[in-house]
Amino acid sequence: MLKQIDELTLENEGLHQENKRLRTENRKFRAESVRLRDRLEKLEELLEDRISESVEEAVSKAVAPLQIIIAEKEKEILRLKSQIDKDSSKPSSSNGFRKIPNNREKSGKSQGGQPGHKGSSTVFHLKIYK
Helix, strand or coil: CHHHHHHHHHHHHHHHHHHHHHHHHHHHHHHHHHHHHHHHHHHHHHHHHHHHHHHHHHHHHHHHHHHHHHHHHHHHHHHHHHHHHCCCCCCCCCCCCCCCCCCCCCCCCCCCCCCCCCCCCCCCCCCCCC
8 A cells, every 4th residue: 555655646746747847838838829919919900001001002093093084074064064054045144145246337317118218018008198
């Protein structure tokens, strides 16, 4: 029985030393794990920043020609709107058309047929004398 106690004591001491070694190793692994997690977080942030920059650059390159097209279309829209504003169905004072002045000089004669001028018409005029 003494022999068994000695064997168990030796085995217990061996297990105790192994347990100590494993605990030390475990602490090292935990420290390494924390360090690796921190490094992973930094790398993820860096990767996200680079992806954002690349996306912004790609979008800028894709949008630039579209902005030029939009500016051209806006100019065309303004031109067409100004044409619509000059619609001849509106009163001439509001449609933007210029009024052409009458350059003829007045002759002093009254309007209508002049005395001594024979008029022409398809309807017969009867003169009634009193």
